[in-house]
Amino acid sequence: MDTEFIAEYIPLYIEAAKLMLGIGLIGIVLSLIVGLLIALIQYFKVPILRQIATVYIELSRNTPLLVQLFFLYFGLPKAGIYISSEGCAIIGLCFLGGSYMAEAFRSGIESVEKGQEEAALALGLRKGQIIKYVILPQAISVSIPALCANVIFLIKETSVFSVVALADLMYVAKDLIGLYYKTDEALLMLVVAYLIILLPISILAAVLERSLRYAGFGN
Amino acid sequence: MAKQPVLLEAKNIIKDYGNGQVLNDISLQIHKGEVIVLVGPSGCGKSTFLRCMNGLEQIQAGQILLDGEVITEGKTDWPKVRQKIGMVFQSYDLFPHMSVIDNIILGPVKVQGRDKKEVTEEAEKLLDRVGLLDKKDAYPRQLSGGQKQRVAIVRALILKPEILLFDEVTAALDPEMVREVLDVILELASSGYTMLIVTHEMQFARAVADRIVFIDGGKIVESDTPEAFFTQPKTDRARRFLNTFIYAKDGEKLTSDSY
Numbered sequence: 029m030d031t032e033f034i035a036e037y038i039p040l041y042i043e044a045a046k047l048m049l050g051i052g053l054i055g056i057v058l059s060l061i062v063g064l065l066i067a068l069i070q071y072f073k074v075p076i077l078r079q080i081a082t083v084y085i086e087l088s089r090n091t092p093l094l095v096q097l098f099f100l101y102f103g104l105p106k107a108g109i110y111i112s113s114e115g116c117a118i119i120g121l122c123f124l125g126g127s128y129m130a131e132a133f134r135s136g137i138e139s140v141e142k143g144q145e146e147a148a149l150a151l152g153l154r155k156g157q158i159i160k161y162v163i164l165p166q167a168i169s170v171s172i173p174a175l176c177a178n179v180i181f182l183i184k185e186t187s188v189f190s191v192v193a194l195a196d197l198m199y200v201a202k203d204l205i206g207l208y209y210k211t212d213e214a215l216l217m218l219v220v221a222y223l224i225i226l227l228p229i230s231i232l233a234a235v236l237e238r239s240l241r242y243a244g245f246g247n
Numbered sequence: 248m249a250k251q252p253v254l255l256e257a258k259n260i261i262k263d264y265g266n267g268q269v270l271n272d273i274s275l276q277i278h279k280g281e282v283i284v285l286v287g288p289s290g291c292g293k294s295t296f297l298r299c300m301n302g303l304e305q306i307q308a309g310q311i312l313l314d315g316e317v318i319t320e321g322k323t324d325w326p327k328v329r330q331k332i333g334m335v336f337q338s339y340d341l342f343p344h345m346s347v348i349d350n351i352i353l354g355p356v357k358v359q360g361r362d363k364k365e366v367t368e369e370a371e372k373l374l375d376r377v378g379l380l381d382k383k384d385a386y387p388r389q390l391s392g393g394q395k396q397r398v399a400i401v402r403a404l405i406l407k408p409e410i411l412l413f414d415e416v417t418a419a420l421d422p423e424m425v426r427e428v429l430d431v432i433l434e435l436a437s438s439g440y441t442m443l444i445v446t447h448e449m450q451f452a453r454a455v456a457d458r459i460v461f462i463d464g465g466k467i468v469e470s471d472t473p474e475a476f477f478t479q480p481k482t483d484r485a486r487r488f489l490n491t492f493i494y495a496k497d498g499e500k501l502t503s504d505s506y
Contacts, residue, residue, distance in 0.1 A: 146303055147340035147399075151354035151406065152330040161353060165344045 033213050037204060041221050044200045048186045049225065051114060051194070055121030056182055060175070062122060063129020070130075071137055071159060081130070088127035094188045096120045101192040116192045121182060128178045136171030137163055169240045176233030180226060187222075197221050251279035253315070254441050255300065255332070255410050260309035262295055262465075269295050270306070271465040277410065282442045284452040284473075287462035288488055293445045296462065297412050300443065301325075301332040314409070330358060333408030337415040339395040341387040341402070347374070348383040351402045359406065366405070373401045377431050393424030397431055410441040417448060429455075449492050453477050461485045 066081045088096075100116040111119065140163050148158040190199035197218055204214040255277045262270035269292045277283055285293040298304040300311060302318075302325040311319045318328050341350050351370040355361045374380045377397040387395055396416055403411060413432065417425040429451045436442060436455050446452055452459060452473065459476040461469040461484075469476060469485050480486045 141340070143336060143338050143340040144342065147336060147342070149303060149325075150301060150329055150334040150336075151402065152326045152358040153354070154326050157357055161357065162342055166342075169344070 029216075030210060030213055033208070033210055034217060037200075037214075038217070040200050040204075041197060041217050044195055044197045045221055045225060047194065048183075048189065048196045051117045051189070052121065052183050052186050055118050055125060055186075056179055058118065058122040059125025059129050059178075059182065062126030063131075063133050066126065066130035067133035067137060068159065070134055071163075072155065085127040085130060088123055089131075093120055093124045093185050094191060096123055097188065097192050113189075113192045113194050117186070117189045117194055120192075121185065124185065125178060125182045128181065129175065132171045132174035132178060133167065135174065136167035136169075139170045140166045172240055173233070173237050176229075176236065180229055180233070183226060183229065184222075251281070253277065254279045254281075254313070255443070256310075256312040257296070257300065258310040258312065260296065260299060260311070261307045262292070262299055262304060263307045269465050270299065272309075273462075273465070273467055274309075275460065275467065275470075277441060277443055279409075279441055280439050282436045282440075282444065282455055282457045283460055284444045284446060284456035284458070285460050285462055286446070286449070286452055286488070287468075288491075291462045292465040293462045294414050297334075297414050297443060297445050300412060301329050301334055303334075326358065330354075330406050331409045332412060333403035333406055333410070334412040334414065335396070335399050335403050335416050337418045339387075339392070339399045339419075341395055341398055343387050346384050346386055347379070347390070347398050350387070350398060351405055354402065354406050370401065370405055373404055374398075376434075377401055378427075391424060392420045393427045396420065396424075396428045400428075400431055400435075404435075410443065411435070413442065413444040413446070415445050415447065417446065417451075449477070449489070461488065463488070 066085070069077045069081050097116055097120045100111060100120055101113070104111060144162055144166070145158055148162045153161070186196055187198045189196040190202070195203075201214045201218040205211050208214075253276045257273055257275045260270050260273045261268060271292075273292075273296055275283070285296065287293050295304055299306050302323065306319060309319070310317050313328060313331060341347075342353070345353065348367060348370055351374070352363065352366045355366040355369075356363050371380060371383060374383055377400065379394060379397055379401075382390060382394060382398075387398070390398065400416075416432075417428050420428065425448065429448065432442070432444070433451075433455055442455075444452070444455065454473075456473045459469075459471055459473050460467055461476065461480075461482075463484050468482055469480065471481070476485065477489065480489060
């Protein structure tokens with residue numbers, strides 16, 4: 029094991045990790061927003077949008093991110109639409125994550141007892157108020173474990189960003205292997221880098237789940 | 248007692264889930280200050296009727312009138328109507344993520360736009376009236392069934408409804424908690440609230456009602472004073488229904504005419 033080599037190239041991995049986390053964070057926040065919007069469209073049974081949402085969810089969940097990125101990066105320019113590497117990565121991540129987040133929110137919303145909605149109706153609350161004050165607060169606490177799992181899943185998916193010419197962790201590792209043939213060192217750093225990023229998130233997710241379960245409410 | 252004006256009226260209500268009629272031409276007038284108790288066998292439609300009265304269930308034909316105005320035709324603003332028709336459910340349905348006091352003030356603050364401080368004070372007074380002031384910051388899961396139901400009653404009361412609907416509010420309670428809830432309703436009745444109550448507690452029905460309405464097969468079979476209904480039911484069906492509440496000694500068989 030060449031420790032000098034590792035020390036020399038750690039900064040490359042840090043740069044790649046920063047890039048990946050930056051894009052990952054934007055992509056995850058956007059997919060949370062898209063997911064919530066879609067779950068609301070389904071809850072309110074908005075005509076037309078609801079059908080579009082169903083098509084989107086199936087399309088997004090049944091195609092790999094790699095293929096979605098290829099489409100954005102190599103397919104769209106053929107139609108005259110050019111999107112930067114970062115843009116493609118963010119859109120791709122959001123397109124993929126949105127449907128997973130939507131399903132997580134939806135199952136949370138469906139887990140809230142029907143009586144809750146009726147009780148709220150009986151108090152004279154309107155649909156928008158019911159979702160805001162009664163359904164969502166309960167639904168989100170149920171959805172948290174699934175949402176956290178999705179976050180970790182999406183961060184791992186960033187490993188395919190190199191196909192749109194982004195210098196992510198995978199890219200750096202492959203590059204080092206190609207240039208110096210230091211396969212062991214490059215792969216070791218790659219694994220460690222992912223663990224350093226993902227372990228704290230996993231632990232945070234577990235803590236969040238537990239604190240929510242004991243948060244004082246819940247039947 | 249001089250008859251007060253009619254507050255809530257059902258005219259020839261028909262309700263159909265698509266597999267046979269649930270409510271078959273039900274008409275009922277509820278006068279201001281009156282307490283009407285609906286009784287009848289399970290599945291007779293009494294709960295459905297109650298739920299139709301505040302629009303939780305749609306009716307297929309007939310009319311519902313509140314203060315003389317038809318509320319089942321054209322575009323009804325149900326959220327507005329429901330502020331006047333309060334409802335308490337069998338399963339309490341308190342919001343588990345809110346404290347007792349927040350459960351109670353949600354309606355007045357968000358629906359009626361009332362001042363939070365003023366509403367909180369009123370909520371505390373009402374909680375005190377049902378003996379639960381010390382529980383105001385508790386969460387629903389920390390309460391017993393009877394306590395939850397008393398909170399649910401306060402939650403409906405604070406909107407100052409013109410009429411209260413009670414849908415088998417003691418059916419999910421342990422026997423020793425039934426009393427504390429029924430006492431609250433009895434107290435409301437004596438302070439002049441208009442109420443429409445569905446219950447299986449016959450002793451309570453007799454004590455609280457101005458009028459008993461017996462429903463069977465989606466129809467009103469009998470409507471009478473509690474005294475008359477419980478001592479001399481006019482119909483055979485009502486007699487048979489009342490008999491199910493009588494337990495005979497020594498396994499003696501009860502028939503419809505042994506009442």
